[in-house]
Amino acid sequence: MSAQAPAAILVLEDGRTFTGRRFGATGETFGEAVFCTAMTGYQETLTDPSYDKQVVIATAPQIGNTGWNDEDDESSRIWVAGYVVRDPARRASNWRATGTLEDALIAQGIVGISDIDTRALTRHLRERGAMRVGISSTGASVDEVLERVRQQPAMTGANLAEEVSTDTGYIVEPIGEHRFTVAAVDLGIKSMTPYRMSERGCRVHVLPATASVEDVLAVKPDGVFFSNGPGDPAATEHPVELLAALLRRQVPYFGICFGNQIFGRALGLGTYKLKYGHRGINQPVKDLTTGKVEVTAHNHGFAVQAPIGEDIPTEFGTVRVSHVGLNDDCVEGLELRDSGVLVGFSVQYHPEAAAGPHDAAYLFDRFADMMAVRRGDAAGGDKACHRDELDPEHYEPAGSDTPATDGENA
Incomplete structure (x- = not known):
């Protein structure tokens, strides 16, 4: 990600706001704010259909080191509504990578934000609970985004x-x-x-x-x-x-x-x-x-x-x-x-x-x-x-000899 990326804001439905830089596509997105504690496997996380209508916060401090590849997708597309990271890797460094994480986000129109205090954001969600959120890199004001956030449907009652x-x-x-x-x-x-x-x-x-x-x-x-x-x-x-x-x-x-x-x-x-x-x-x-x-x-x-x-x-x-x-x-x-x-x-x-x-x-x-x-x-x-x-030793973890990739199904 370029150090000159434009500003972006993240606004929670209770009014808590974070200011950072655009990461991924330019635009505006809304969803339920949730955090994922996995240190690896962002590609599987992003392509997991279970994350539909959710804005995912990565708690690991640096994301994007292994880039993006053609093998680890768990579906045909990225499903998250938005992506939040603290420190995007400056370049991908993995022999399996065919591009960067941000390239994939941009190509699929996924709006994200970086350079914010994801630890503070995660602590806020742990204390207050998952809630609706908006991310904007369009230059919209906090009040404008907050109004749109509060108009979004909640995850409770959603049939997806x-x-x-x-x-x-x-x-x-x-x-x-x-x-x-x-x-x-x-x-x-x-x-x-x-x-x-x-x-x-x-x-x-x-x-x-x-x-x-x-x-x-x-x-x-x-x-x-x-x-x-x-x-x-x-x-x-x-x-x-x-x-x-x-x-x-x-x-x-x-x-x-x-x-x-x-x-x-x-x-x-x-x-x-x-x-x-x-x-x-x-x-x-x-x-x-x-x-x-x-x-x-x-x-x-x-x-x-x-x-x-x-x-x-x-x-x-x-x-x-x-x-x-x-x-x-x-x-x-x-x-x-x-x-x-x-x-x-x-x-x-x-x-x-x-x-x-x-x-x-x-x-x-x-x-x-x-x-x-x-x-x-x-x-x-x-x-x-x-x-x-039942013999506790009867079932051994299958696939334990399978070489690990750089991904994870979170």
Whole structure:
């Protein structure tokens, strides 16, 4: 970024204002202000559809060192509404880079701001909570931008999954032997997710968020998967109804992030908005099934409301909280059992994280084992499905030998 970049302002809905320099496209943008604590992986963060309608603040002090490449995108475009950094790297320095971060922001019309005190901004959001924000490099006054900020819709009540979902279905073929067929409902899916399933022999049919029960069953799935995605789960009805219909047909289920919240709603649980959410690659979560503590990648502003340590009866079986966040005891996972057998589970975080951490990658193995048991395969292994027999060493993080890239799925 040129040192001569024009001035820009960031205005929060409570009137707090920061003055810095333009970073990215010139213009004006609005969204929900959230912060991400990841020190790496900005390319995956920016291209994650879950960040639709959000202005992301990077807490790491310097951003852009590894540039931009043609390999780490998690979707076809940048989804964030705006980007806030303190110290943009003066030049990209990585053998995989094909351009700079700012080049990518400009090319895709993403308005950002740099040279502000991101630590002070983050502390403000931690104390006051996530809120609406505007960034302008057009020369508009603070009062003008503040007025427009307060006219923006809030994230609470936003139904965004269909906006970011694929329009038409597509297939990701298995790597090696075809073992399972998975119907993956795209609520904002990242490209690494079907890849992680394909590594385990899954042919993944990625379907639009508007898919019907008939669309899902037409692919004859061994299991169904619901992805991450943006918006308020309480305002999202069709995926909840779809999942409930599939659970009644006893189709094995695995969900990630938004898919965890949709699972909770389908089971009759509530959801709520977190004060400022979890976003980053350094969140400790305890798997109550194995007793292991995992460092995990997060991106969520809503959570499931459920009692920890209790069996909750539902029309589909018994649901129980399976994972908890160790920073705030937030529900980070659910499991559904019918007569003691695992028939569905979900996590609030991202086990598919491209560059890590890979602590939770075993969950894809758990999904494969659940489908195998449901199908009656001898290789399925009851250890994957019975809590009292589960061997904590049975699941090793898959992909642990995979070389890390310079990205991350936050």
